[in-house]
Amino acid sequence: MSSFRPKFWQIPAATEADEQRLPELAAALEGRLKEIAERFPQAVFASSLAVEDMVITDTICRLKLPLRIITLNTGKLNPETAALIAETAARxxxxxxxxxxxxxxxxxxxxxxxxxAMYESVELRRRCCHIRKIEPLNRALAGAPAWLTGQRRSQSDTRSELVFEEQDAGRGIAKFNPIFDWEEADIWAYAETHDVPLNALYHQGYPSIGCEPCTRPVKEGENIRAGRWWWESKDSKECGLHK
Known part of the structure:
Protein backbone atom coordinates (compact mmCIF):
# COMPACT_ATOMS: atom_id res chain seq x y z
CA MET A 1 0.00 0.00 0.00
CA SER A 2 1.43 3.37 -1.00
CA SER A 3 2.30 5.78 1.78
CA PHE A 4 2.49 8.77 -0.57
CA ARG A 5 0.81 11.87 0.73
CA PRO A 6 0.49 14.98 -1.42
CA LYS A 7 2.06 18.19 -0.19
CA PHE A 8 -0.42 20.97 0.28
CA TRP A 9 -0.04 24.71 -0.14
CA GLN A 10 1.68 26.48 2.72
CA ILE A 11 1.74 30.11 3.75
CA PRO A 12 4.74 31.59 1.89
CA ALA A 13 7.54 32.85 4.10
CA ALA A 14 8.42 36.50 3.58
CA THR A 15 11.79 37.08 1.93
CA GLU A 16 14.09 40.01 2.60
CA ALA A 17 12.99 41.52 -0.72
CA ASP A 18 9.33 41.23 0.31
CA GLU A 19 10.02 42.99 3.59
CA GLN A 20 11.96 45.77 1.87
CA ARG A 21 9.12 46.38 -0.61
CA LEU A 22 6.41 46.36 2.05
CA PRO A 23 6.71 49.92 3.46
CA GLU A 24 6.17 51.45 0.03
CA LEU A 25 3.20 49.20 -0.68
CA ALA A 26 1.68 49.82 2.75
CA ALA A 27 2.05 53.59 2.33
CA ALA A 28 0.37 53.40 -1.07
CA LEU A 29 -2.51 51.39 0.42
CA GLU A 30 -2.93 53.95 3.18
CA GLY A 31 -3.08 56.71 0.58
CA ARG A 32 -5.67 54.88 -1.48
CA LEU A 33 -7.89 54.19 1.51
CA LYS A 34 -7.63 57.78 2.71
CA GLU A 35 -8.63 58.95 -0.75
CA ILE A 36 -11.67 56.67 -0.79
CA ALA A 37 -12.72 57.75 2.71
CA GLU A 38 -12.36 61.43 1.77
CA ARG A 39 -14.31 61.11 -1.46
CA PHE A 40 -16.92 58.64 -0.19
CA PRO A 41 -17.40 58.75 3.61
CA GLN A 42 -19.18 55.61 4.82
CA ALA A 43 -18.21 53.66 1.72
CA VAL A 44 -18.63 49.93 2.39
CA PHE A 45 -15.74 47.51 2.54
CA ALA A 46 -17.12 44.02 1.83
CA SER A 47 -14.74 41.70 3.65
CA SER A 48 -14.66 37.98 2.97
CA LEU A 49 -12.25 37.65 5.92
CA ALA A 50 -9.58 36.41 3.50
CA VAL A 51 -6.00 37.47 4.23
CA GLU A 52 -6.30 40.23 1.61
CA ASP A 53 -9.37 41.61 3.34
CA MET A 54 -7.76 41.33 6.76
CA VAL A 55 -4.85 43.44 5.49
CA ILE A 56 -7.31 46.12 4.36
CA THR A 57 -9.28 45.85 7.62
CA ASP A 58 -6.07 46.26 9.63
CA THR A 59 -5.21 49.41 7.67
CA ILE A 60 -8.70 50.93 7.91
CA CYS A 61 -8.81 50.36 11.66
CA ARG A 62 -5.25 51.55 12.27
CA LEU A 63 -6.02 54.80 10.44
CA LYS A 64 -9.50 55.06 12.02
CA LEU A 65 -11.05 55.78 8.63
CA PRO A 66 -14.81 56.44 8.30
CA LEU A 67 -15.48 53.32 6.24
CA ARG A 68 -18.06 50.64 7.07
CA ILE A 69 -16.75 47.08 7.24
CA ILE A 70 -19.28 44.35 6.47
CA THR A 71 -19.04 40.61 5.96
CA LEU A 72 -21.38 37.87 4.79
CA ASN A 73 -22.20 34.82 6.87
CA THR A 74 -23.63 32.58 4.17
CA GLY A 75 -24.76 29.88 6.59
CA LYS A 76 -22.28 27.52 4.89
CA LEU A 77 -19.02 28.82 6.35
CA ASN A 78 -16.37 26.59 7.88
CA PRO A 79 -16.30 26.92 11.70
CA GLU A 80 -12.83 28.48 11.37
CA THR A 81 -14.20 31.25 9.15
CA ALA A 82 -17.18 31.92 11.39
CA ALA A 83 -14.84 32.15 14.40
CA LEU A 84 -12.80 34.85 12.66
CA ILE A 85 -15.81 37.17 12.57
CA ALA A 86 -15.86 37.46 16.36
CA GLU A 87 -12.07 37.53 16.57
CA THR A 88 -11.87 40.42 14.11
CA ALA A 89 -14.48 42.46 15.95
CA ALA A 90 -12.71 41.89 19.27
CA ARG A 91 -9.20 42.54 17.93
CA ALA A 117 -27.23 21.18 -5.73
CA MET A 118 -24.11 23.27 -6.33
CA TYR A 119 -22.31 20.19 -7.67
CA GLU A 120 -24.97 19.43 -10.26
CA SER A 121 -24.59 22.45 -12.56
CA VAL A 122 -23.00 25.89 -12.78
CA GLU A 123 -26.50 27.35 -12.98
CA LEU A 124 -27.60 25.82 -9.68
CA ARG A 125 -24.31 26.70 -7.99
CA ARG A 126 -24.74 30.31 -9.06
CA ARG A 127 -28.32 30.34 -7.84
CA CYS A 128 -27.05 29.18 -4.46
CA CYS A 129 -24.38 31.92 -4.53
CA HIS A 130 -27.05 34.48 -5.39
CA ILE A 131 -29.17 33.54 -2.38
CA ARG A 132 -26.32 33.22 0.09
CA LYS A 133 -23.93 35.94 -1.12
CA ILE A 134 -25.22 38.33 -3.77
CA GLU A 135 -28.63 39.15 -2.28
CA PRO A 136 -27.16 39.81 1.20
CA LEU A 137 -24.43 41.96 -0.39
CA ASN A 138 -27.07 43.93 -2.27
CA ARG A 139 -28.72 44.69 1.06
CA ALA A 140 -25.39 45.66 2.58
CA LEU A 141 -24.68 48.07 -0.28
CA ALA A 142 -28.14 49.64 -0.38
CA GLY A 143 -27.59 53.37 -0.10
CA ALA A 144 -23.79 53.07 -0.03
CA PRO A 145 -21.88 55.77 -1.95
CA ALA A 146 -19.17 53.28 -3.03
CA TRP A 147 -17.70 49.93 -2.07
CA LEU A 148 -14.34 48.23 -1.72
CA THR A 149 -13.03 44.72 -2.31
CA GLY A 150 -9.84 42.79 -1.58
CA GLN A 151 -9.45 41.46 -5.13
CA ARG A 152 -5.99 41.18 -6.71
CA ARG A 153 -5.00 40.78 -10.33
CA SER A 154 -2.77 37.77 -9.75
CA GLN A 155 -5.46 35.74 -7.96
CA SER A 156 -6.93 34.32 -11.17
CA ASP A 157 -7.31 34.79 -14.92
CA THR A 158 -10.77 36.28 -14.38
CA ARG A 159 -9.22 39.13 -12.36
CA SER A 160 -6.21 39.93 -14.54
CA GLU A 161 -7.64 43.25 -15.78
CA LEU A 162 -8.48 44.72 -12.37
CA VAL A 163 -7.88 48.42 -11.77
CA PHE A 164 -7.95 50.56 -8.62
CA GLU A 165 -11.23 52.31 -9.40
CA GLU A 166 -14.07 51.11 -11.57
CA GLN A 167 -17.78 51.72 -11.91
CA ASP A 168 -20.27 49.19 -10.59
CA ALA A 169 -22.76 49.71 -13.38
CA GLY A 170 -25.38 47.45 -11.85
CA ARG A 171 -25.52 49.43 -8.63
CA GLY A 172 -24.56 52.81 -10.09
CA ILE A 173 -21.75 53.40 -7.58
CA ALA A 174 -17.96 53.48 -7.59
CA LYS A 175 -16.06 50.30 -6.76
CA PHE A 176 -12.48 50.16 -5.51
CA ASN A 177 -9.85 47.43 -5.45
CA PRO A 178 -7.16 49.02 -3.23
CA ILE A 179 -4.70 46.10 -3.39
CA PHE A 180 -5.33 45.17 -7.03
CA ASP A 181 -1.60 45.29 -7.82
CA TRP A 182 -0.27 43.42 -4.76
CA GLU A 183 1.27 39.99 -5.17
CA GLU A 184 0.60 37.05 -2.86
CA ALA A 185 4.00 37.46 -1.19
CA ASP A 186 3.19 41.10 -0.40
CA ILE A 187 -0.04 40.15 1.34
CA TRP A 188 1.61 37.56 3.55
CA ALA A 189 4.54 39.84 4.35
CA TYR A 190 2.08 42.48 5.62
CA ALA A 191 0.07 39.93 7.60
CA GLU A 192 3.20 38.65 9.33
CA THR A 193 4.67 42.09 10.00
CA HIS A 194 1.44 43.47 11.48
CA ASP A 195 0.32 40.26 13.21
CA VAL A 196 -3.01 40.29 11.38
CA PRO A 197 -5.68 37.81 12.63
CA LEU A 198 -6.01 34.98 10.13
CA ASN A 199 -8.35 32.12 9.28
CA ALA A 200 -7.00 28.90 10.80
CA LEU A 201 -7.70 27.11 7.49
CA TYR A 202 -4.64 28.80 5.98
CA HIS A 203 -2.56 26.45 8.10
CA GLN A 204 -4.43 23.47 6.63
CA GLY A 205 -3.61 24.04 2.95
CA TYR A 206 -6.42 26.45 2.03
CA PRO A 207 -5.03 29.49 0.17
CA SER A 208 -8.50 30.68 -0.92
CA ILE A 209 -11.50 30.17 1.33
CA GLY A 210 -15.20 30.33 0.53
CA CYS A 211 -18.18 28.30 1.70
CA GLU A 212 -17.36 24.90 3.19
CA PRO A 213 -19.01 22.76 0.45
CA CYS A 214 -17.26 24.74 -2.30
CA THR A 215 -13.71 24.93 -0.93
CA ARG A 216 -10.97 22.38 -0.48
CA PRO A 217 -7.20 22.41 0.23
CA VAL A 218 -4.84 23.04 -2.68
CA LYS A 219 -1.83 20.92 -3.55
CA GLU A 220 1.58 22.50 -3.66
CA GLY A 221 2.12 24.14 -7.06
CA GLU A 222 -1.56 24.49 -7.93
CA ASN A 223 -3.18 27.86 -8.59
CA ILE A 224 -4.20 29.44 -5.29
CA ARG A 225 -7.87 29.43 -6.36
CA ALA A 226 -7.81 25.83 -7.57
CA GLY A 227 -9.69 24.76 -4.45
CA ARG A 228 -12.67 27.03 -5.16
CA TRP A 229 -15.46 25.27 -7.12
CA TRP A 230 -12.82 22.73 -8.15
CA TRP A 231 -15.32 20.68 -10.18
CA GLU A 232 -15.91 23.57 -12.62
CA SER A 233 -13.79 24.99 -15.43
CA LYS A 234 -11.57 27.94 -14.51
CA ASP A 235 -13.69 30.28 -16.64
CA SER A 236 -16.77 29.86 -14.42
CA LYS A 237 -15.04 30.20 -11.05
CA GLU A 238 -16.69 33.36 -9.77
CA CYS A 239 -19.73 33.64 -7.55
CA GLY A 240 -21.11 36.73 -9.26
CA LEU A 241 -20.31 39.24 -6.51
CA HIS A 242 -17.92 41.04 -8.86
CA LYS A 243 -19.70 40.53 -12.17
Missing part, protein backbone atom coordinates in the same frame (compact mmCIF):
# COMPACT_ATOMS: atom_id res chain seq x y z
CA UNK A 92 -10.05 45.88 16.34
CA UNK A 93 -12.88 46.96 18.61
CA UNK A 94 -15.26 47.45 15.71
CA UNK A 95 -18.91 46.69 15.09
CA UNK A 96 -18.38 44.35 12.15
CA UNK A 97 -21.67 44.32 10.26
CA UNK A 98 -22.74 40.77 9.42
CA UNK A 99 -25.30 40.10 6.69
CA UNK A 100 -27.00 36.73 6.28
CA UNK A 101 -29.16 35.14 3.55
CA UNK A 102 -32.92 35.35 3.52
CA UNK A 103 -33.74 32.20 5.49
CA UNK A 104 -36.91 31.38 3.59
CA UNK A 105 -35.11 31.59 0.22
CA UNK A 106 -32.22 29.42 1.42
CA UNK A 107 -34.56 26.77 2.86
CA UNK A 108 -36.73 26.74 -0.27
CA UNK A 109 -33.71 26.29 -2.54
CA UNK A 110 -32.43 23.27 -0.63
CA UNK A 111 -35.92 21.80 -0.36
CA UNK A 112 -36.31 21.93 -4.14
CA UNK A 113 -32.80 21.08 -5.31
CA UNK A 114 -31.05 19.47 -2.33
CA UNK A 115 -28.11 20.51 -0.16
CA UNK A 116 -25.62 19.31 -2.82
Missing amino acids: YGIALEVFTPDEAAAVAFEAEFGAA
